[in-house]
Amino acid sequence: MPEKKTPDRKDQIAQVASEHFHEKGYMAVSMRDLAKEVGIEAASFYNHYESKGSILKEICFRMADEFFSGLNRALSEHHLPAAQLQAIIREHVGVVLKNFSASAVFFREWRHLSEPWLSQFLELRRRYEEQVRQVLSQGMNQGLFRQMDQNVVVYTLFSLLNGLHEWKEVQQRFSPQEVTDHIAGIVLNGIAVGDQAKHHKS
Amino acid sequence: MPEKKTPDRKDQIAQVASEHFHEKGYMAVSMRDLAKEVGIEAASFYNHYESKGSILKEICFRMADEFFSGLNRALSEHHLPAAQLQAIIREHVGVVLKNFSASAVFFREWRHLSEPWLSQFLELRRRYEEQVRQVLSQGMNQGLFRQMDQNVVVYTLFSLLNGLHEWKEVQQRFSPQEVTDHIAGIVLNGIAVGDQAKHHKS
DNA sequence: GGCATAGACTAACAATTGTTAGCAAAGATA
């Protein structure tokens, strides 16, 4: 007797799993843990997912989709490298803040994906990184960004972006726009030629 | 028949465990996995550690010691906030690069500590963060740093520092000094008053 | 009504988990 209408069990499971994988880590959450939270028995999961691993797969690749959508939006709506970079950051921050648990799983638990998903996932990550690198490259070639090691810039950018999910307080106390401005300010200040990219004041 | 002299089994176990916890995650590594690598049987661990959890505890708190040593060294050897901050970064980077696997475990696997170690660990982290915050505070009060939200600066700094262990390439291609300069440059450029902290040019 | 499908259940499985008990050999200490 289903006591209330299930909006979509599969989505509900992904949602609950995201939160638990985020808090305890994928390996520390059992199917029975999830079952208790969802309100069904562990065996019933297999009507919706074919394995525990496929729940993780669903979460990770759904987030990858989100990140790529944001990236493509940023690239198609802007054409100057500096504007593109800022848009990339804004989109990325938006995705993280809108899917806090799931993005934490995406960043932290992907190594528990089984093949061939793991390889596929890493390839997607590589492509994302590569696209950002190209924006940097264009900016440097056009003389808009200083010449510097791209790996270092990418490290800086992704450390700030990927570390975001660790800081609950930041999410609570600042708007997406503020976070975006902060990160964009740091990165652009770090790489821009001259001062035209500075838009903060004391 | 011990085929060769054991330099120190307990340290060897901690070393092997660090590497495996780093690569697979604490929960995904069984005692038998570790045993195979060390060259003993799983049950023999209990002559050196009282539980699997106590191996993790050892790794995490040993690293906490390292980080605090570095912090204290930085604070005692310098007195101007800008110099202190730079020294803190240098010490921190040094500790991470010198104990790559163990520091990754420190940053990523601490949530699997059991009580009361978990609480104690979080308290240590809080204290570390608090000391850095005080340096920022002093710098602002002395007019050396711009007035800005300390949480945001701390978020930036720790994202860059704590994300370090994710980037094997960075470790391989840059010296500790280069990494330190890079991070210190970003943070000081972000917070310093005027241009005196800038030491790069196009 | 008749019937198929979806989605829940119970029960059980084989494997793996961390851990303990009991024992043996080597090294240190006396």
Next chain:
DNA sequence: TATCTTTGCTAACAATTGTTAGTCTATGCC
């Protein structure tokens, strides 16, 4: 030499794991 401690082993344990089989029931469709 006699004894104690250290450190390894084998065997086994109880619990938990992801997963499957088989069954029941409500819902939607003809």
